[in-house]
Amino acid sequence: MNIGPFQIIIIALVILVLFGRGRISEMMGDFGKGVKSFRQGLNEDEKTPHKPEAARIEGPVHEAKPAGETTADKSAR
Template identity: 80%
Template sequence: MNIGPFQILIIALVILVLFGRGRISEMMGDFGKGVKSFRQGLTEEDQKTDPPVTPQRIEGPAPVSRTATPAETVVDAQPADKNPV
């Protein structure tokens, strides 16, 4: 069943006669308000579920301070007070 432009025009005229021009425009206005309210509800819901992300500092283990053990000390091969002759 194909609906052509002539059938659409007849349906529109019947609806206009049944409801009147003022009632149709009022219904379309209410429909627009409903869509707008729905969109606002979606954006508000997104804002509630997605809190702003704040960077957090990640702390690792504390640095280890070491002192040299006697086995790790460097010994010069030649003493510094020797004079070459």
Template identity: 65%
Template sequence: MSLGPWQIIIIALVILVLFGRGRISEMMGDFGKGIKSFKEGVADTDSKSAAPSPRIEGPAENGTVDPVKQPDSSDTPR
């Protein structure tokens, strides 16, 4: 069962009568703000994940494994 153009027009008119023009525009504004906030959050998450990961060294020439350098407190910017 599909909706024809007349059914869509009647549904739109009923919604317009129930909520009014001002309330619908307010809801669409809130919806737009939510989408903008979501996009900013996704972009912020992507920029955080772009940070370089610690490098893992392979075996040294003498056959021993070099330890991974741990960040010191002097390495962190303030």
């Protein structure tokens, strides 16, 4: 089944009636802002220098207790 110009016009009119002209233009504006923000994010990633390997933190961030030294084990003794 081929979609002709008459069917496209009917679909466009139904969408216009359901959403209204103001809501459609608002959605398109939001879509444009999203695309612009996405492109800016991509450009910022390219401009941000990456940290060298020596600047990374080595070793554990916090000290973990062994499994045998939990508070539950101390109260059972």
